[in-house]
Amino acid sequence: MSEKILEMKELVKTYIMGDEEQVVLRGVNLEINRGDFVSILGPSGSGKTTLMNIIGCLDVPTRGTYHLSGELIRDLPEAALSHIRNREIGFIFQQFQLLPRLTAQKNVELPLIYAGVPEKERQERSASILERVGLAEKMKNRPNQLSGGQQQRVAIARALVTEPTILLADEPTGALDQTTGHQIMALFQELSKEGKTIVMITHDSDVAKNGSRIVRIIDGNLSEGVYNA
Amino acid sequence: MLKESIKMALENIISNKMRSFLTMLGIIIGVASIIALITIVSGATATVTNQVSSMGANKVTVQIQGTPLKKGLTQGALESLAKIPNISGISPTISGKTTVASNGISMEDIALQGKNDVYFKNTTDVISSGRTINPIDIENQSRVSLIGSDIVKKLFYGKNPIGQEIKIGGISYTVIGVLQESSRFSSAGQNSAVMIPYTTAMGIVGAKYINNLDIFVQDEAMASTTTQQIEGVLKQDFNGNTDAYSVMNMQSILDTIQSMTSILSMMLGGIASISLVVGGIGIMNMMLVSVTERTSEIGLRKALGAEPIQIQMQFLIESVVLSLMGGIIGFILGVALAWVVCIIIGTTFVLTAGTVILAIGFSAAIGIIFGFAPARKASRLNPIDALRSI
Numbered sequence: 065m066s067e068k069i070l071e072m073k074e075l076v077k078t079y080i081m082g083d084e085e086q087v088v089l090r091g092v093n094l095e096i097n098r099g100d101f102v103s104i105l106g107p108s109g110s111g112k113t114t115l116m117n118i119i120g121c122l123d124v125p126t127r128g129t130y131h132l133s134g135e136l137i138r139d140l141p142e143a144a145l146s147h148i149r150n151r152e153i154g155f156i157f158q159q160f161q162l163l164p165r166l167t168a169q170k171n172v173e174l175p176l177i178y179a180g181v182p183e184k185e186r187q188e189r190s191a192s193i194l195e196r197v198g199l200a201e202k203m204k205n206r207p208n209q210l211s212g213g214q215q216q217r218v219a220i221a222r223a224l225v226t227e228p229t230i231l232l233a234d235e236p237t238g239a240l241d242q243t244t245g246h247q248i249m250a251l252f253q254e255l256s257k258e259g260k261t262i263v264m265i266t267h268d269s270d271v272a273k274n275g276s277r278i279v280r281i282i283d284g285n286l287s288e289g290v291y292n293a
Numbered sequence: 294m295l296k297e298s299i300k301m302a303l304e305n306i307i308s309n310k311m312r313s314f315l316t317m318l319g320i321i322i323g324v325a326s327i328i329a330l331i332t333i334v335s336g337a338t339a340t341v342t343n344q345v346s347s348m349g350a351n352k353v354t355v356q357i358q359g360t361p362l363k364k365g366l367t368q369g370a371l372e373s374l375a376k377i378p379n380i381s382g383i384s385p386t387i388s389g390k391t392t393v394a395s396n397g398i399s400m401e402d403i404a405l406q407g408k409n410d411v412y413f414k415n416t417t418d419v420i421s422s423g424r425t426i427n428p429i430d431i432e433n434q435s436r437v438s439l440i441g442s443d444i445v446k447k448l449f450y451g452k453n454p455i456g457q458e459i460k461i462g463g464i465s466y467t468v469i470g471v472l473q474e475s476s477r478f479s480s481a482g483q484n485s486a487v488m489i490p491y492t493t494a495m496g497i498v499g500a501k502y503i504n505n506l507d508i509f510v511q512d513e514a515m516a517s518t519t520t521q522q523i524e525g526v527l528k529q530d531f532n533g534n535t536d537a538y539s540v541m542n543m544q545s546i547l548d549t550i551q552s553m554t555s556i557l558s559m560m561l562g563g564i565a566s567i568s569l570v571v572g573g574i575g576i577m578n579m580m581l582v583s584v585t586e587r588t589s590e591i592g593l594r595k596a597l598g599a600e601p602i603q604i605q606m607q608f609l610i611e612s613v614v615l616s617l618m619g620g621i622i623g624f625i626l627g628v629a630l631a632w633v634v635c636i637i638i639g640t641t642f643v644l645t646a647g648t649v650i651l652a653i654g655f656s657a658a659i660g661i662i663f664g665f666a667p668a669r670k671a672s673r674l675n676p677i678d679a680l681r682s683i
């Protein structure tokens with residue numbers, strides 16, 4: 065029996081639009097164990113980003129409970145949620161979200177700054193993680209001197225460097241061509257084999273197949289099973 | 294964290310060179326003008342204060358305006374003044390205009406000053422050669438004179454005039470000394486002046502009244518008491534008409550100068566600080582633009598674990614670095630400007646630690662005050678919205 069690191073129970077998220085209440089997530093139940101590679105698959109507007117924001121502690125549920133590493137995530141002060149994100153979550157975004165003025169290495173060091181890691185250790189850790197994703201040669205390059213695939217590798221390195229509980233990826237291949245997308249998925253597979261926990265959000269069923277589990281979300285409802293398109 | 298923030302701030306300022314410079318310009322101009330004004334005014338104050346106090350803080354000056362009936366002080370009043378304790382000497386001055394002549398050349402409209410030995414005892418460097426007027430000259434109403442350097446040049450062709458005869462107002466005097474040549478504006482008049490014993494001026498020239506007195510006190514600490522006693526004697530002599538004379542001691546002149554210049558520098562500084570406020574608004578504007586431009590960066594930093602306070606500090610540091618850089622450039626420009634002006638107008642250049650602290654403090658304060666609102670705005674951005682903003 066592997067360790068349960070994420071648990072959602074009857075989780076509801078609503079947005080108030082004027083007088084109207086829009087229910088985006090309708091009683092989501094989800095459990096993720098250490099080492100899982102979960103694909104969350106759903107069409108546009110189904111609530112994927114909303115769910116990812118809650119998993120990533122950028123937002124909190126309206127009702128229901130969300131436990132991450134045994135801790136109840138609720139309406140905490142912003143600083144407290146920042147600490148949880150820094151410690152537990154490694155974000156990988158569709159648009160990479162690298163800071164253009166910083167070198168690849170400095171970008172990777174960013175979350176370590178907020179973790180209070182001293183400079184020397186930051187340099188060592190960012191260098192070895194960039195080496196791990198195959199960018200040892202490109203550490204001093206700025207994002208605009210890198211290809212899309214390389215930029216996404218930098219972003220992955222940045223997500224890995226804090227050794228978070230969950231790697232949380234939102235459409236990580238969305239901005240890449242097919243070949244580069246495959247390479248990034250191969251990297252995800254390797255990381256999964258090393259025991260990393262990955263939650264990947266996508267609307268592409270081929271991409272979703274990389275996961276060891278596929279969870280479908282349609283209109284705010286979650287269902288799990290083999291997806292046969 | 295602080296080091297990172299400062300580095301980030303510098304990188305951001307450098308990557309927007311032109312915009313940063315234009316933003317800083319307001320602070321540069323503001324700080325430069327404040328520093329220049331303060332430095333120039335305090336230099337001028339120091340120079341004037343020096344000159345005034347070199348005239349002696351132990352001196353009480355009495356000016357007689359007189360009344361229609363009584364144009365000046367009499368010898369009698371002078372004697373009652375001399376009886377006041379703490380007075381070491383009284384130096385009356387009788388001034389007038391006269392004509393001097395020698396070797397067949399004459400000069401008109403020459404300042405004539407009747408003085409006594411007390412004046413020379415209490416004033417240094419009056420003559421460059423010869424001797425001064427002594428008590429015997431006063432007693433005997435001697436016809437002796439001290440003449441200014443311009444008169445020496447013109448009437449004696451620059452040759453030693455001591456022992457020579459000179460006609461002052463048509464009467465013959467023996468030249469006993471030459472007045473020190475002065476380049477200072479405040480005393481340049483003495484280059485073409487003649488001095489004779491005041492008793493001679495009263496007896497022979499026929500001046501009846503003394504219009505100016507320098508009274509020297511023994512104990513400077515008691516100067517104000519002595520000044521009051523002097524005023525008492527004068528009031529009595531002029532039958533209670535206090536408009537007929539004015540009494541000033543050097544200390545009160547110094548106080549007046551200092552309070553005037555400090556009001557002046559406060560006024561000028563106040564005007565100049567308006568440009569600092571304008572500069573601050575410029576910084577605020579740039580920072581607000583910067584926050585908007587970097588919304589997604591802020592969102593990302595928050596997603597990666599930055600606390601709101603850390604975001605706020607980063608932007609605050611950026612505006613402080615920006616205004617401090619402006620302040621330092623402005624300070625250097627202001628000091629350079631003041632230095633040039635001090636050389637031109639011939640006053641002392643004084644740069645105090647206070648001025649440095651003022652410049653640094655002012656610009657840092659501007660950065661904090663005007664950077665606060667943009668930094669707060671940045672720290673309050675919702676990371677979800679901020680990340681979506683690309």
Ligand SMILES: Nc1ncnc2c1ncn2[C@@H]1O[C@H](COP(=O)(O)OP(=O)(O)OP(=O)(O)O)[C@@H](O)[C@H]1O
Binds near residue numbers: 106109113
């Ligand atoms: N801040 C918000 N305020 C109001 N409604 C919102 C907000 N965010 C999302 N929604 C609504 O919630 C629903 C789900 O949005 P979400 O962004 O989670 O979908 P998604 O599955 O990520 O879609 P896509 O694949 O297009 O990104 C949408 O109908 C959207 O309009």
Ligand SMILES: [Mg+2]
Binds near residue numbers: 112114
């Ligand atoms: Mg989405």
